[in-house]
Amino acid sequence: MATIQDFYSGRSVFLTGASGFLGKQVLEKLLRSCNVKNVYVLVRPKKGKTSQERKEELLKSKLFSTLKITKPHFSSQVILIAGEMTSPGMGLSEEDERTLREDVSVVIHSAASVNFMEKLRDAVVVNVIALREMLKFAKTLTKLESFVHISTAYVNCHKQFSPECIVKPLHDPHAIIAMLKNNTDEALEAQAQQLIRPWPNTYTFTKCLAEWLLQEEMGNLPVCIFRPSIIGASAEEPFRGWVDNFNAATGVCVGTGTGILTNIYGDQNMKADIVPVDYCANAIIALGWSTAIERSSKLPVFNFTSGQLNPVKWADFVYWIPTYFNQCPLEACTGYSTPSFSTNRLRYLLYVYGKDRVKMIFLDFLLRLKGKTPRLVRLHQRALKGSGVLEFFTSNEWNFESENIAAFIEKISAEDRMTFNFDIKTVKWAEYLIHYCEGIKEYAMKESMSLSSIERARKTQNRFAQQPRSYPGTDDFLYPG
Numbered sequence: 001m002a003t004i005q006d007f008y009s010g011r012s013v014f015l016t017g018a019s020g021f022l023g024k025q026v027l028e029k030l031l032r033s034c035n036v037k038n039v040y041v042l043v044r045p046k047k048g049k050t051s052q053e054r055k056e057e058l059l060k061s062k063l064f065s066t067l068k069i070t071k072p073h074f075s076s077q078v079i080l081i082a083g084e085m086t087s088p089g090m091g092l093s094e095e096d097e098r099t100l101r102e103d104v105s106v107v108i109h110s111a112a113s114v115n116f117m118e119k120l121r122d123a124v125v126v127n128v129i130a131l132r133e134m135l136k137f138a139k140t141l142t143k144l145e146s147f148v149h150i151s152t153a154y155v156n157c158h159k160q161f162s163p164e165c166i167v168k169p170l171h172d173p174h175a176i177i178a179m180l181k182n183n184t185d186e187a188l189e190a191q192a193q194q195l196i197r198p199w200p201n202t203y204t205f206t207k208c209l210a211e212w213l214l215q216e217e218m219g220n221l222p223v224c225i226f227r228p229s230i231i232g233a234s235a236e237e238p239f240r241g242w243v244d245n246f247n248a249a250t251g252v253c254v255g256t257g258t259g260i261l262t263n264i265y266g267d268q269n270m271k272a273d274i275v276p277v278d279y280c281a282n283a284i285i286a287l288g289w290s291t292a293i294e295r296s297s298k299l300p301v302f303n304f305t306s307g308q309l310n311p312v313k314w315a316d317f318v319y320w321i322p323t324y325f326n327q328c329p330l331e332a333c334t335g336y337s338t339p340s341f342s343t344n345r346l347r348y349l350l351y352v353y354g355k356d357r358v359k360m361i362f363l364d365f366l367l368r369l370k371g372k373t374p375r376l377v378r379l380h381q382r383a384l385k386g387s388g389v390l391e392f393f394t395s396n397e398w399n400f401e402s403e404n405i406a407a408f409i410e411k412i413s414a415e416d417r418m419t420f421n422f423d424i425k426t427v428k429w430a431e432y433l434i435h436y437c438e439g440i441k442e443y444a445m446k447e448s449m450s451l452s453s454i455e456r457a458r459k460t461q462n463r464f465a466q467q468p469r470s471y472p473g474t475d476d477f478l479y480p481g
């Protein structure tokens, strides 16, 4: 048996953020490939659903469909830990605390608020204070061998070069935590923009604070930091193109794929630093093993990005999105997909308001005439919000140091590399982007992939607009006929 699997065999993992995009993928892979004893998942109650209901819902995700066949009883290894990261002691019951203390060997901390617009207080509470609670608790786990903290490659995003080491924030995390106590929400928000500068948003600011706090408070814990860039659909596992949210790049693919959005602000010649979610999960699991084995006295940091090792550009998205969606349209389409990029703000605004918004107002008017509920202006607003978030990534480019992850891959056995592939150089971007679009249609939008439903969507597409003559994807090469 290979070394990584050997390590996990019979051991238990405590995973936070399991209901999230990345956490779900880590959970699936641990259960499918690691022969773990148990995976304890911290799930909070949300939107009127109990933690138990949410755990059951999580395991119904299509992501687990392979497991349902290969390990039909896998759900018995997923143990619910009802909690709330922002409560004292993470809201754990005494009994759960005891169980975790006696059984957990690896902690994977993925829970976070990834909302760029989060209020400063909320972002600090989830991304910094909750990590402190987690560290305090991890120190009481008698069998703990490794702790993987999920950060982001953008902790240092106000600088063009991002080294693989902890960046000193301009403010002490404890001082920021104290500010939360001493200020009302209004007072805090009034200072927030000034306080977080030069970080562009509360997300990257608090993730940076969290790393510093981790370094200060980890004590003797065997910890490592994993920093992915923008996480996209899966490249290979458990199937290609799996994605179930509309965050960042995915949301903009939907907006431009439906034809609701025709322009994105940014430079298409810049690198799109995307990394597949399954590669991230494999790397995290491998780091859980290596952190336990190596017991480094330093806190190892791993940037996990594609820009340096196997770059893809936004221009590739602009090519492959229409190539796919003009052949295999989304049912929610409003015509053909014709995305472009603008580096000129005025040109961009003319596109999104002068062209797209006017078209959506007109289409909503037609819907009203037909007695249907108008929805396109609302969808356009949502798409614009998504592309507004992505603007930060489409109009900047970073140089992420990638030595540590490259050296780490070299250390892994050939067998482990096959089972836990995270070598970004092996991603073939053209194939990846086609499967990404397919995954958006099938898993995120939950649309049927039958030929008849694709034909129906094509009719809708043609009803809305004339086929553009010279645009990628208008040649029938994907689904002829």
Ligand SMILES: NC(=O)c1ccc[n+]([C@@H]2O[C@H](COP(=O)([O-])OP(=O)(O)OC[C@H]3O[C@@H](n4cnc5c(N)ncnc54)[C@H](OP(=O)(O)O)[C@@H]3O)[C@@H](O)[C@H]2O)c1
Pocket (backbone or CB within 6 Å): 016, 017, 018, 019, 020, 021, 022, 023, 042, 043, 044, 046, 083, 084, 085, 086, 109, 110, 111, 112, 113, 114, 126, 150, 151, 152, 153, 207, 227, 228, 229, 230, 231, 232, 245, 247, 248
């Ligand atoms: N997605 C990316 O492009 C990206 C890029 C770089 C780094 N990362 C990092 O990767 C990690 C996972 O991100 P993701 O994309 O999977 O985000 P996500 O889909 O938004 O998932 C976030 C997870 O955190 C949980 N969580 C948030 N607040 C919580 C609380 N108060 N108590 C308990 N659980 C809470 C969420 O639970 P609920 O379901 O209950 O909300 C969810 O399971 C984060 O640390 C993020 O910073 C993500």
